[in-house]
Amino acid sequence: MGMGWYERLLLEHLLNEQDSLASGIQGRITFDGRAPKKSLSESGSDSKLVEMNYLGFSTARLAHVPWALVKPLMTLLLPKDASLYHSLALSFPAPMSVPAVYTIHDLPPAHFSDEGYLPSWSKSAANQAEAIVTPSEFGKREIIEHLNVNPERVHVVPNGCEHDLFNTSVVPMTAKELDAQGVPVNFIFYAGGSTRRKNVLALLEAWASISSDYPDLHLVLAGPAEGLKALSVKSGAPRVVVLGYVEHQLMPRIMKAAKAFVFPSIYEGFGLPPMEAMALGVPTIGTLAGGAVPEVIGDAGILAEDGSAKALAEAIKRLLDDPQLSEQLRHSGPHRVRNLPSWAEHAKNVVSVYKSILS
Numbered sequence: 001m002g003m004g005w006y007e008r009l010l011l012e013h014l015l016n017e018q019d020s021l022a023s024g025i026q027g028r029i030t031f032d033g034r035a036p037k038k039s040l041s042e043s044g045s046d047s048k049l050v051e052m053n054y055l056g057f058s059t060a061r062l063a064h065v066p067w068a069l070v071k072p073l074m075t076l077l078l079p080k081d082a083s084l085y086h087s088l089a090l091s092f093p094a095p096m097s098v099p100a101v102y103t104i105h106d107l108p109p110a111h112f113s114d115e116g117y118l119p120s121w122s123k124s125a126a127n128q129a130e131a132i133v134t135p136s137e138f139g140k141r142e143i144i145e146h147l148n149v150n151p152e153r154v155h156v157v158p159n160g161c162e163h164d165l166f167n168t169s170v171v172p173m174t175a176k177e178l179d180a181q182g183v184p185v186n187f188i189f190y191a192g193g194s195t196r197r198k199n200v201l202a203l204l205e206a207w208a209s210i211s212s213d214y215p216d217l218h219l220v221l222a223g224p225a226e227g228l229k230a231l232s233v234k235s236g237a238p239r240v241v242v243l244g245y246v247e248h249q250l251m252p253r254i255m256k257a258a259k260a261f262v263f264p265s266i267y268e269g270f271g272l273p274p275m276e277a278m279a280l281g282v283p284t285i286g287t288l289a290g291g292a293v294p295e296v297i298g299d300a301g302i303l304a305e306d307g308s309a310k311a312l313a314e315a316i317k318r319l320l321d322d323p324q325l326s327e328q329l330r331h332s333g334p335h336r337v338r339n340l341p342s343w344a345e346h347a348k349n350v351v352s353v354y355k356s357i358l359s
Contacts, residue, residue: 003105005248006159006272007088010103011049013160013347018048020351029354030079030098032087050079052092062092067121071096071128084354093121099130099357103350106139106269106291110146112197123147130357133350135159135270136292142269155353159270160343165252166279168334172257181254182243187218188316189258189282191251194227197267199287204235205309206264210317211238217259217320222246256280260319260326263293266307271296275340278333283326285315300336301329 011031032052062070075095078085085094086101094100102125108115119125126132126147132154134140140154175185188207192198200221207219218239221228225244232240246254255261261277261284268291275296277284284301286293294303302325304315319326341349 003089006105009160009162009343010088010347010350013343014049014350015047016344017347017351020348028079028081028083030082030085030095032085032089032092050082052077052079052085063117063119065121067093067124070121071124084358086354090119090122090125093119093125094128096128100125100128101131101133101353101357102126102129103133104139104143104269105135106267107142107146108195108197108267110142111267112195114196118146129153131155131353133157133353136295138292138295139269142291157346157349157353158341159272159275160341160346161275161279161337163279163338163342165249166276166337168279168281170252170256170280173253178254178257181246181250182241183220183254183257184218184239184241185257186216187220187241187258188260188262188320189220189222189255189277190262190264191222191246191255191273192263192265194224194231197265199264199266199307200228201231201235202307202309203262203264203312204231204237204240206312206316207240208235208237209309209313213317214320220258222251222254252276252280255282258282260285260316262312262316263287263290264304264307264312265290265293267291268293274301275337278329279337281330281334283319283329284333285312285319287311298336300332 028048028050030052031049070093074093075097078095082098084099088103090104109118126149132143132149134143134154134156135158137156140156143149143154144151178185194200218241220241222243225242228242232242255277261282263274263286266289271293274284274286278300284297286297286301287304287307288294289307302315302319304311
């Protein structure tokens, strides 16, 4: 699950908050993100949310335009009845005529060359914003450090969990159902991207170093098939299955069937996949070097000392060789996630940020 899915979930639940929005906000909120805009266009003329129309200007084209030019351009594109602008990524600069809110999970381009680049105006845009929403204390520290934003304007609003989809009542897929999806019966699982910060190569190398101890076990990877397959070939690890992207509705039942979920990332602004695995009662492994991942997992999973193959291998072996620990995590994970907000609650918290800056 990436940023696109986060944006879909937030938009869906913001649209359910029309009464709350109407009670405290004059005008409409101009919404920018990568989520499908069909639901916005179908929400009716009285909807408090409206899409920002960039008239074909792409983020790549705007990223190198000087701040002095791009700011008034965005103001010209702003709908006349807008009272607030909310961007779900640091992709477009905010108009200068209304208060602005940015949602920024993290800043991968500041650390990893394969994650694109920050726009030339990123600091100016972030400092113009009335508020920045981020899902973790780690994200807040990144924003303060790299964008020089006043800490008082950075609001930590933890991401929600789809409690109706990811919970302990989910029934794992049967052997026959797993086979139909190309998944072996006995497996440990990863779901996520293939960029360098996701650290999948270290996971594959860790698996290669211990796989002979578990001859009936497989490592299953879900995500961008081309990138994950290339990493698998490079590692030479045995018994690796690359699924590609898994349908969202199928993910809980596949994940629930895993012996463990391993999330080796070394940089995350939150970490939805480990949260979802824990919600299902799947023993979960992350890393202490994972940015916000330790905030998400806490003491309800195993945190490898770092993102090295050695540390990951030790963490996986520790879990696989200790049935009592595995059983303990099957209970502690769901208990921890039950205390996290739903997406409806996340949306209400975002609306509270809107109202606080417009009051």
